[in-house]
Amino acid sequence: MRPLILLSLFFSLAVQAELSPASYLKKVSMHIRGTMPTTQEYADLAKAEDKNQFIATRMDEYLKSRSHVDKMEFRLHELFQTRTPSGPKDLTRPLGYEKSNLIYSDYNTSLSDLFRSTALPDATWDELLTSRKYAIHEPYYEKGRPRNSYNGELEFYSAFQEFREAFPLSPVDYVTPRANSFTSPMEFTEPVPFAFTENDPRIAGVLTSSRFFGRYTNSALNKNRRRAAAVFRIFLCDDMKAQVVSDKSNLKKYLDIAFPKQSFSEAEMQAATTSVESKDIHGSRKDCMSCHYKLDPMGQAFQLSGRILSPTPSRGRLTYQNLKGEITDIPVTGLGALGESITKQPEYAQCQVRHFWTWFIGKDRPLTQDRLEELTSEFDRLDRKTNAFIKHLMTQPEFKNPERDTPEKRLARNARAVLQNCTHCHNSMEMPSFAEWPIDGSTDSHKQWIHSISEALDLANDGAKKTMPPQDSPWQPSPEDLRVLKEWISAGTPDLNGVKP
C-alpha cells in the first residue's frame, strides 16, 4: 500500500509544477485587473532579485487599481444576475474613479456602487450586507432644474423621513415638459452620497438597494419568496433544489416555523386560506416544505416593502438547516437585522469563500471540505477584508500551481456532478452525501455505499430496472450519467485528486 501512496504523491507533484515567475505575474494581473502586465513589468521582474517579493508588491498595486474594482463589480453582477446588456456607454463612475466604458446600464446604480466599494482598500466583504451608505443615482433628474417628484432610485427610499429631508422636493414645483412637446437634453447628475444611521435595522446593503428589488420583483401575494431565494443562493450557497426531509420527527418543527398560523384551528385555516400557504395544499407536502420552511420566514422580513422600501421594519426569521444538520432559527426585525444575522453564520462565511474560490482558483478545481474550512478560517482571521483575502488566495498552491488534468480526475469530477443530484434529496443526518468521498467517512463504508448505488441504479443493466431515484423525482439520470458512474466505479472510484480509496 505504501509504495502506491508514494507513487500517487509523486504523480501528483509531477503534474503540479509551479508557474514560472513571468506566468505567475501574468496570472495575477489577469485575475485582478483583467489585463496583461506591461513589457516594463516583465523587464523589471527579470531584473528583480526576489521575484516573489516583486510580484507581491505588484499584487498590492493591482488591488488598488480601478480595473480591479471594475472586475469585482462585474463578478458581483454575474453572481447577483443583475447584468443587462444595454444602456449608455459613458457613465460617471462614483467613489473617485474615473469614467469607465462598460456598456451595462446596471453599472449606473447604487447596487453597483456597493459592489465597487467592497473592492476598495480595507473594505470588508460583509459590507455587502451591512453597509448603510449609498450613492444615490437619479437618472431622470435634469441638472439645474427643481424636482417635483421622486423618480428612479430617489423614489425607492422616498418613504424614509430622513431621506426626504436630505433630498427635498423643490418648494416651487415644476412640471417637466413632455418629451414629445420639447426635446430636452438630459443631463445626468453625479451620484449623491447618502448614509442611513449606523445599525439602522431597516437597511441592509445590497438587499435594500433599488436594483435588487427591481431585479427580484416580488409581491405580497407570493410572500417575497423570490427575494428570499436570491438571498439564500447568493449568501448561503443554497440554490433551493427540492429536498426530502427524511427526519420526520422534525416535520412539525419545520411546519411551525414556516407556517406559524398552525396555532389557529383547522376550521379557521380551511375557511381562510386559499393561498399556497394553505396547510392542505402545500404545507403537508414534504418536498415543498423543504424550501418553504426557509423561504417563507425570510420573505416575511421583506413583506412591508412593495416596489419601494418600507420605512417600517418587518419581522421575519433566518431559518435553515445548518452544516451540523440542526435548524438555525433566528428571529429578526428588519432587513438590516437579517443582513447582520446572515454575516454571523458559518455557512455564510464558507459560501463567500466558495465564491472567491470560483473567481480566483476556478470552478473546476475541486475544493474539499477540509480546505474550505481552512480557507474560511483565514477569511475570518483577515477580518473578511476583500483584498487581503484575494491576496491570500493568490499565494496559495492552487493558484500558483496549474492543475494538469488526468483521466481519473476528470472521471471523478463527472461522477461527482452526477452524484450531487442524489445529495439534493438525500441530504440529511441519516444518510451520508454521495458526493463526499469516501462515502460515510471510511473505505469500507464507501465500498458498501458504492455497491448499494450500483444496485439501486441497476448499472449492470444500464438502469433498466433501477429503483432509485423514485419515478416522481425531479431528477432522472440520463444514459450518459449512468455510463459515467459505471466507468468511475470500474476505475476504482478515484477521488478528485485521482487517488483511489
Place this chain on the structure above:
Amino acid sequence: MTYIYLLLATLATGLVSEAAEMPKFETPEVLAIPGEPIRIKWTDGRVATLQRGSLEPFGAKVPIEITENLCTFQSGQVCGAHLYLKKEQMRVIWTSHPDPEKIGKLIRIVKQREVKDSTGTVTSQETVQTIEMDETYGNTYSGKTDIHRADIPQESIECQDFSWLPGSVGPLPPSALTIAHWGAESMVTNPETGRDENRVVFGAFGLKFAKRDSTHLDIVEVLSWYDERETPFGQLLNGDALSLFIEKDSGGDICQITMKPNLQIAQGLASEYTRKEITEFQDQVFIESDTPLRQAVQNLRSGQLTDYYNNSAEVR
C-alpha cells in the same frame, strides 16, 4: 393624489415660406400676485390671462372581495370602495390684443425648427401650439389642503359587516385603522426575463382610516405612496389583487389581508368622464397653497412661452 398632464395642443405643422415675417422673440412677464388674476404681459401691450374651469366630481363604488385573510381568518365578504375623480382645465387666452378678433381666444405659441430629412435636405418647420392644462384629481387624502378640492367627497370603504377587519367591534368598523402597506398587484412582464410576474404597481405606506359611521371607514391620511401606472382614477384598487398589511398590535406583529377589486366598469365610466369637455371658465386668481396653480405659473415662467431652450418661440 394629483395627476397632472400638460397638454400643449399642436394645432398645425408646416413648412415656412421664405416670405414669412421674422418672428419676434420675447420673454413676457408672468404676474402671479396672491388674490389677483394671473396675467402674462408683453412689452407691446398685449395681455393674456390664465383661466380655470372644472366638471362636477365623478364618483363610483367599486366592489372589493376579501379573498384571503390571515388576520381574522374571515374571507368571502364583498365590500365597496368609494372613489372620486375631478377634472379641471387651465388655459391661457388673450384679454388684450391689437387684433380684436383674438380677444377671448387661446394664445398660440409658434415655433420654428430646422428639420433634416432622410436625404439630408434641411427645411424649416413651423409648429403652432396652445396652452390647455388638464388636471384630474383622484384620492382626496393627499390634497386636502388645496382649496379647489373641497367639493370632492371623502373616499371611503363601505361594508355592511366589518367583522373581517382587525379591531372591528362585531360588525362595526374600528374607530381608527392604519394599514402599514397597501399594495395593488398586477401581472407585469419582466423585461429581463420575458416572464409575467406579479408585482406591486401601486403602494401606500401608513394609510390611515377613520370611522365615519357604522358602515364607512374614511381614508384620512397617507404617509407616502408610489404609483407605477400613474392612472388618474382608482390607484388604490388598480391591480389584479390588493395586499394589505395591518399592524395587529403595538408590538409590530403584522398580518395580511388579500382582496380582489373589480375596477373595470368604474374605470370605463371614469374614462368617459375625463373625455368630457369643460365649457365654463373663469379668470383664476393666484393662490399660494394651490399646488397645480403654482406648477402652471412655474411652467409659464420657465420657458413654456419661449420654447425652453432656444428662446425661439413667438406667441400670437
